[in-house]
Each structure stands twice: as structure tokens, then as C-alpha cells.
Amino acid sequence: MWMIVLFDLPVMTKKERKAASQFRTGLLNKGFHMSQFSVYYRLISGREAFDSYVADIKKNLPKAGKVDIVSITDRQYEDIVSFSGKKREKSKQNPTQLVLF
Template identity: 50%
Template sequence: MVLVDLPVVEEHDRKAATAFRQFLLDEGFEMAQFSVYMRLCSGKENAEKYYRHIEMHLPPGGKVHIITLTDKQFENIVRFQNNIQEPRKKKSRPVMPVLGFRPFFWLFSRAKIRFINILARN
């Protein structure tokens, strides 16, 4: 899961923020909210590949956080859509659908939850 807090006051900041968000979409991330992007990874090594890609494409200002969730941690997320709680799935491996809308996608590894706070270079 990638959380972004990017400056958008100046025109060049807005362009950089838009380019970074488009980069995340091009890399296969889905937008859960405007500043939250999620992607399924097949393991720790695959997730670390995306850490490196994101670090290479950081915009010149703002903050980017990467949170990694395990299967079990994702399974325990409680979700609401249109004020209705979505049913929790029991002991099923999360699967990303090929077509259709799903409100949450995720980036996970088998390691413990990892929180990386990357401050973009000024």
C-alpha cells in the first residue's frame, strides 16, 4: 500500500504529483483513495522490486509511505462501502480480480508489517 502526500500549490508540483500517480497506475497499482494506492504482490521479493521502482520515481517534494501487509493482516481488514459492512472472508487467500470493481487492493509480503517512510528529496 502506497500513501502519498505531495505538494500541489505550484504548477510544477501539480505536474510532478500527477506524473507520480500515473506512474503508480502504470505499475499496476489501483487507486483506493486519491492518495492511497494498493497492489497485490506474489511475495517479499516482488514487493521489494516495487519499493525500488517507487524510490527511483519519487517526485521532488512531499512524502511517500509504503505499508506492507501479510495475507493474515489483509484478511482482518474491516471494510465499509455505502455505509454497509462488506462480509469478511474466512481463511481464503486474497485474489485480485481481472475485471470488475473491488475497493481494496494490497501490497503484501510474508514478512511482518513493514512501514517505510520515504521523504522525497527537495
């Protein structure tokens, strides 16, 4: 399953810019990847992991702004259609799962 964090944070003052930057850095430190400047995604193992990440993100929310967190299945992730300018980007592929013996 995939976890997507979408946010719109105020950046008008120096304090707001710092809070927004810390929030983004926190997501990167938790293993998220940037899709767009305010859209980050991460592969997670299931509902328990999702709930754990939501709780952790909630503790680090800036005082102002809007944050949405969405979970989607691997199949839904593969169906994402992306464009860069007018050129269609290659479809996203799920990472291969490691098997440990």
C-alpha cells in the first residue's frame, strides 16, 4: 500500500517558511519521496504502518496550513498517469518485494 501526504502550508513569514521546511524535511527523514513540492509518497506495509505514520506526522504538524494523508493500493498506484509538460511519463512501477529466507 502507498501513503501520500499532500499539504498546503503558509510561507509568508520567516517563521512559517521554517515550519514548512521542517515539515518537508521530516517527511524525507521518514523515507518519503517528493513527487511535487507539496506532495510526498511512501510505500508502507499495511494499515498498522499507515496509522503509525499518521500519528507521527500529526505530532509534527505546523500550527497553520492544511495536510491531507491518503492511502492507495499497489494497483491504484500503478494506474497513475503522469505528464511532464506535454510528454507523458512512463507508468509508475511498484518496487519489487524482497524475500528473506
